[in-house]
Amino acid sequence: MNNMRSQDWDPKSAAVLRDQRAAFDEMRERCPVAYSDLLGWSLFRHEDLVRVLNDPVTFSSVVSRNLSVPNGMDPPEHGQYRRLIEPYFAPHAMQAFEPQCRSLAADLVRSLHGRAGLDLMEGFAHPFAVRVQCVFLGWPASMHEPLRAWAQKNHAATFAQDRTAMVEIAREFAGYVTELLQVRRGTGVQGSQDVVGSLISQQVKGRPLNDEEIISILRNWTVGEISTIAAAVGVVAQYLAEHTALQQQLRTQPGALPDAIEEVLRLFGPLLANRRVTTRAVEIGGRSIAAGERISLNWVAANRDGRVFSDPQSFRSDRDASANLLYGAGIHVCPGAPLARMELRVAVQALLDGTAGIEPIAGRAPTSAVYPASGFATLPLHLTFPSPPVVHQR
Numbered sequence: 188m189n190n191m192r193s194q195d196w197d198p199k200s201a202a203v204l205r206d207q208r209a210a211f212d213e214m215r216e217r218c219p220v221a222y223s224d225l226l227g228w229s230l231f232r233h234e235d236l237v238r239v240l241n242d243p244v245t246f247s248s249v250v251s252r253n254l255s256v257p258n259g260m261d262p263p264e265h266g267q268y269r270r271l272i273e274p275y276f277a278p279h280a281m282q283a284f285e286p287q288c289r290s291l292a293a294d295l296v297r298s299l300h301g302r303a304g305l306d307l308m309e310g311f312a313h314p315f316a317v318r319v320q321c322v323f324l325g326w327p328a329s330m331h332e333p334l335r336a337w338a339q340k341n342h343a344a345t346f347a348q349d350r351t352a353m354v355e356i357a358r359e360f361a362g363y364v365t366e367l368l369q370v371r372r373g374t375g376v377q378g379s380q381d382v383v384g385s386l387i388s389q390q391v392k393g394r395p396l397n398d399e400e401i402i403s404i405l406r407n408w409t410v411g412e413i414s415t416i417a418a419a420v421g422v423v424a425q426y427l428a429e430h431t432a433l434q435q436q437l438r439t440q441p442g443a444l445p446d447a448i449e450e451v452l453r454l455f456g457p458l459l460a461n462r463r464v465t466t467r468a469v470e471i472g473g474r475s476i477a478a479g480e481r482i483s484l485n486w487v488a489a490n491r492d493g494r495v496f497s498d499p500q501s502f503r504s505d506r507d508a509s510a511n512l513l514y515g516a517g518i519h520v521c522p523g524a525p526l527a528r529m530e531l532r533v534a535v536q537a538l539l540d541g542t543a544g545i546e547p548i549a550g551r552a553p554t555s556a557v558y559p560a561s562g563f564a565t566l567p568l569h570l571t572f573p574s575p576p577v578v579h580q581r
């Protein structure tokens with residue numbers, strides 16, 4: 188008997204990878220609920236994503252046997268862990284962290300002086316994301332390179348669907364954290380000194396968090412931060428390079444940055460998709476989906492849905508931002524959004540403050556990142572720097 192199911196699309200086909208955003212737009216209009224062997228049922232319409240996000244009973248987040256805190260959990264367990272992690276992203280914690288982020292971003296921009304024809308992903312976006320995450324977690328600078336390489340391997344293994352490599356990569360991350368936990372426990376460093384030390388002293392279900400849970404929390408924060416922040420920085424930098432009027436406006440009105448960043452990232456989502464699994468048979472967009480089927484929520488397509496956003500392909504600073512699904516919605520809405528918003532504001536501000544101009548380079552087009560990443564793989568940009576003040580000798 189032939190168990191092969193016919194595919195509505197292939198997310199890894201050359202045509203899709205050439206321009207994922209255009210391909211998702213096309214799918215949303217032609218086949219908004221589409222089956223592929225790689226992703227199961229992809230949903231592209233805003234309305235369908237909102238339905239799933241608001242019904243965690245029918246659309247479960249327990250998509251794998253591996254522990255994933257709190258991403259891969261359903262209520263009531265999800266809420267127990269979610270309550271525990273939210274304070275790490277509270278306004279006072281973000282305010283306290285912002286000055287370090289600022290000086291890190293300014294240092295990185297200064298390090299770009301004299302580099303004509305720079306790849307902004309390699310020179311700024313990736314190092315910014317990795318360094319900021321290390322500072323946030325209280326990890327040493329010696330972790331920058333291992334963490335960058337780890338995130339890259341993680342993407343490559345996901346692209347190749349290489350389960351053996353994925354297990355090895357998970358083990359590698361666990362190794363980093365276990366070492367840090369041993370150091371903390373060995374020296375009795377507990378309490379709120381840093382994130383790892385603080386997690387050791389957290390209680391869940393009436394007992395301390397165990398190592399497996401701490402490793403999972405930190406892995407989800409790291410995966411959540413590194414690739415999306417780097418992609419988002421690249422997307423915004425490229426948009427400003429292409430739209431000089433907006434770039435000039437933001438140079439003189441930094442207060443407009445947060446809304447502008449959110450609208451640019453609606454236009455070009457830095458995160459492709461998240462998963463669910465059906466707990467009962469459902470009908471979505473006229474398609475019948477059985478219980479136990481995989482669902483993939485395509486954020487990029489949903490945020491460009493003309494049924495919800497008028498003139499969806501245009502930047503509009505006066506939009507009602509409440510429909511923007513950049514950080515999701517419902518019980519799994521991104522808990523790291525306050526950190527992400529602060530990091531992105533600080534990174535873009537540093538790029539604007541530290542340069543006189545950001546421009547594309549004629550003849551050197553950016554290359555797109557591919558599944559499971561979004562944004563750009565390489566982003567050649569020309570940065571001009573303000574001339575140093577002339578010091579007159581008397």
Ligand code: HEM
Pocket residue numbers: 256257258259269407408409411412415416419457458461462486512513514515516518519520521522523524526527
């Ligand atoms: C531009 C940057 C970011 C974007 C676009 C983003 C987007 C999202 C989205 C759309 C979700 C919902 C997923 C779902 O419904 O399945 C989510 C969840 C999550 N994000 Fe983010 N995120 C970003 C940055 C971060 C950062 C900086 C962290 C932590 C350091 C983080 C940690 C998480 C975690 C732990 C979840 C799971 C929450 C839960 O299951 O309750 N994210 N993120």
